[in-house]
Amino acid sequence: MSNVKFGLIGASYVAASRMVPAFQANGITPKALFDTDKERFQFWREHDLDLLTTDLDELLGSDIDAVYISSRNDQHASHAIAAAEARKHIIVEKPMALTLSDARTIVAAADQAGVVLAVNHHLPGSPLHATARQLVADGRIGTLYSARINHAVLLPENLREWRLADVPGGGVVFDITVHDASVLNPLFGAPPVRVTALGVSQAPWNTAGTRDSVMTILEYPTGDHGVPALAQTHDAFTVPCPGTSMEIHGEKGAILIGDAMTQDTPGTVELHTAAGVEAIDVDVSDDLYHINVRAFAAAVRGEGRPTATGQDGLDALEVALAVEESLRSGRTVNLTELGGSL
Amino acid sequence: MTDAVEGGVCVVGGLPASPFTIGLVGASNIAMTRMLPAFAALGIGVRGLYDNEPRRFRYWADSCVEGQTTNLDQLLSGDIDAVYISTRNDQHLAEAVAVAKAGKHILVEKPMTLSIADAQTMIDAATHNGVVLAVNHHLVASPLHVNGRQLVADGRIGNLVGARINNAGTLPAHLRGWRLSNAPGAGVILDLTVHDASVLNPLFGTTPLEITAMAATQPAWNDTSAADSVMTLIRYGPSSSGADRLAFAHDSFTVAAPSSYLEILGDQGAVIRDAMNQDTAGTVELHTSEGRAPVDVDCGDDLYQILLRAFRAAIHGEGQPTVTGTEGLLALQVALAAEQSAAEGRTVEISKLQLH
Numbered sequence: 001m002s003n004v005k006f007g008l009i010g011a012s013y014v015a016a017s018r019m020v021p022a023f024q025a026n027g028i029t030p031k032a033l034f035d036t037d038k039e040r041f042q043f044w045r046e047h048d049l050d051l052l053t054t055d056l057d058e059l060l061g062s063d064i065d066a067v068y069i070s071s072r073n074d075q076h077a078s079h080a081i082a083a084a085e086a087r088k089h090i091i092v093e094k095p096m097a098l099t100l101s102d103a104r105t106i107v108a109a110a111d112q113a114g115v116v117l118a119v120n121h122h123l124p125g126s127p128l129h130a131t132a133r134q135l136v137a138d139g140r141i142g143t144l145y146s147a148r149i150n151h152a153v154l155l156p157e158n159l160r161e162w163r164l165a166d167v168p169g170g171g172v173v174f175d176i177t178v179h180d181a182s183v184l185n186p187l188f189g190a191p192p193v194r195v196t197a198l199g200v201s202q203a204p205w206n207t208a209g210t211r212d213s214v215m216t217i218l219e220y221p222t223g224d225h226g227v228p229a230l231a232q233t234h235d236a237f238t239v240p241c242p243g244t245s246m247e248i249h250g251e252k253g254a255i256l257i258g259d260a261m262t263q264d265t266p267g268t269v270e271l272h273t274a275a276g277v278e279a280i281d282v283d284v285s286d287d288l289y290h291i292n293v294r295a296f297a298a299a300v301r302g303e304g305r306p307t308a309t310g311q312d313g314l315d316a317l318e319v320a321l322a323v324e325e326s327l328r329s330g331r332t333v334n335l336t337e338l339g340g341s342l
Numbered sequence: 343m344t345d346a347v348e349g350g351v352c353v354v355g356g357l358p359a360s361p362f363t364i365g366l367v368g369a370s371n372i373a374m375t376r377m378l379p380a381f382a383a384l385g386i387g388v389r390g391l392y393d394n395e396p397r398r399f400r401y402w403a404d405s406c407v408e409g410q411t412t413n414l415d416q417l418l419s420g421d422i423d424a425v426y427i428s429t430r431n432d433q434h435l436a437e438a439v440a441v442a443k444a445g446k447h448i449l450v451e452k453p454m455t456l457s458i459a460d461a462q463t464m465i466d467a468a469t470h471n472g473v474v475l476a477v478n479h480h481l482v483a484s485p486l487h488v489n490g491r492q493l494v495a496d497g498r499i500g501n502l503v504g505a506r507i508n509n510a511g512t513l514p515a516h517l518r519g520w521r522l523s524n525a526p527g528a529g530v531i532l533d534l535t536v537h538d539a540s541v542l543n544p545l546f547g548t549t550p551l552e553i554t555a556m557a558a559t560q561p562a563w564n565d566t567s568a569a570d571s572v573m574t575l576i577r578y579g580p581s582s583s584g585a586d587r588l589a590f591a592h593d594s595f596t597v598a599a600p601s602s603y604l605e606i607l608g609d610q611g612a613v614i615r616d617a618m619n620q621d622t623a624g625t626v627e628l629h630t631s632e633g634r635a636p637v638d639v640d641c642g643d644d645l646y647q648i649l650l651r652a653f654r655a656a657i658h659g660e661g662q663p664t665v666t667g668t669e670g671l672l673a674l675q676v677a678l679a680a681e682q683s684a685a686e687g688r689t690v691e692i693s694k695l696q697l698h
Binding site: 204 | 556585594613629689
């Protein structure tokens with residue numbers, strides 16, 4: 001079967017720097033690019049695209065099987081729905097939408113059109129996290145009780161734009177907390193039951209005053225073993241060291257993932273038990289976006305599922321929305337209460 | 343005692359030390375395993391042991407502590423300068439007030455009480471009777487934490503923006519008594535979170551403003567309603583640069599987690615490993631854009647001896663105890679706010695914390 005033919009929706013930085021190389025590594029050469037702002041095409045002259053267009057219908061009418069959507073977060077829903085209606089398979093950047101109702105509409109549109117929908121969370125497919133989930137599944141730490149994610153970093157100067165802007169989807173929660181949720185949810189096997197959070201605006205260069213450091217607690221539901229679990233995250237744009245990490249705790253042991261949340265760094269996995277500390281051998285040579293594209297292409301061929309499905313992306317978004325609601329209201333937020341209002 | 347030997351000097355281990363005698367209120371595990379060795383090392387005489395449960399005295403048969411009694415007045419009428427209180431947490435207030443009225447200085451275990459109003463009553467009783475009140479938070483004066491605060495004060499961290507504490511571990515089977523019961527003051531928050539607060543408060547140097555927390559009851563061996571695992575978030579008031587700061591703490595009796603730590607976050611970072619233990623030496627590491635460098639810390643001193651030396655000096659009018667009654671109250675506030683937040687499912691403002 002011939003390889004998937006991709007069109008790009010959004011002339012974005014992540015598309016050029018991460019996804020085009022990932023497509024090429026999987027033998028895919030994107031042929032078409034849509035953006036509402038033709039000024040952005042100037043950065044794409046070298047990419048040998050057949051079509052650069054500001055007309056979405058023109059892109060969707062071209063010879064493509066699938067689209068990769070990395071437009072502004074508030075545009076994802078309309079772009080994804082149009083792609084689904086044109087029967088194109090979809091990879092959409094995270095967060096997949098800014099409201100639960102938009103996210104649900106995207107999932108429903110993909111289901112109805114019978115197309116594969118993937119959300120481009122790069123961490124769930126990481127060999128580090130896959131290894132950690134396997135260690136838990138193999139009973140190496142006993143009953144799973146808790147996890148902590150340190151995902152506080154320093155936002156590079158060249159990225160201090162929309163991420164800090166006081167607009168829908170701006171701030172650290174939609175940028176980073178969704179990533180934490182994308183790995184915590186599959187670790188605990190379900191979305192959390194409730195969340196609470198505190199947030200501040202710290203950086204002198206954050207003139208918009210949006211939250212640039214947020215700490216969150218999540219309660220995960222009682223699993224097969226009948227025990228509720230707790231997770232804690234710190235997401236920030238203001239903290240240069242000591243780097244990201246994740247700890248997973250069980251009754252019999254713990255798993256430490258070094259450099260757990262980065263896009264590039266190899267990272268490490270350690271198993272701590274009564275027997276001592278064991279460095280777990282993990283092959284981290286594979287690029288995280290290559291892994292996503294490979295799984296997506298396989299799913300399009302009917303083999304397996306994407307690394308993060310539309311439902312996985314929706315579950316991660318729901319956590320971010322609940323965190324925002326907790327920050328706004330000063331309450332612990334039950335996810336079942338969120339409903340379609342957000 | 344003080345009158346009888348005033349001006350005398352007894353020599354312990356070659357070092358001159360002021361004569362000093364203490365009575366024990368509470369035949370506890372910590373009194374025996376931690377404080378008796380510390381008293382002995384500093385030449386502090388132990389005279390009298392009170393507990394309201396005589397069955398506990400049998401564990402003290404070999405302790406050489408004489409004067410076991412179930413009558414607190416009898417202990418307080420003895421020839422002692424001070425009292426160390428390590429009874430159940432809900433008994434601290436009544437005993438401390440009685441001790442203050444008897445004119446004895448007070449070293450009380452943490453948490454000092456189970457309510458803010460009670461802590462204030464204890465502070466007032468000590469002040470009114472002119473006795474020193476110290477709370478036995480062993481971590482505050484740890485060389486590791488002193489060093490961490492010094493790194494911040496010296497500008498080595500830059501602008502302090504946050505801190506994270508891992509204080510999760512497995513509660514040893516022999517300590518699964520009152521800590522995990524349905525009694526007042528049981529549970530992980532008043533046992534461990536109060537310690538976290540005792541080191542975070544002086545690290546940030548500003549008041550905690552609000553707290554949110556979630557608690558759980560996890561392992562099969564805890565069949566009580568007492569929480570054995572809690573995660574807490576704290577917002578501290580602004581630094582000199584004007585921005586609020588965040589801290590989180592994870593306290594647990596249930597997980598086989600690796601060693602405890604405190605991460606101090608700023609333009610640079612510092613990581614203190616084995617930060618929350620009673621014994622382990624621990625390390626401090628400075629993290630900068632250039633990499634990591636160990637910070638030299640002398641961990642040779644016993645944490646309880648550090649507290650006792652400061653307590654003894656304060657009694658002699660030199661300086662303050664490591665943790666004063668007021669500082670103990672501030673740490674208690676954080677723990678009580680975490681309990682209230684976990685129970686009510688909302689963020690609790692410290693200024694609106696229930697007093698009772």
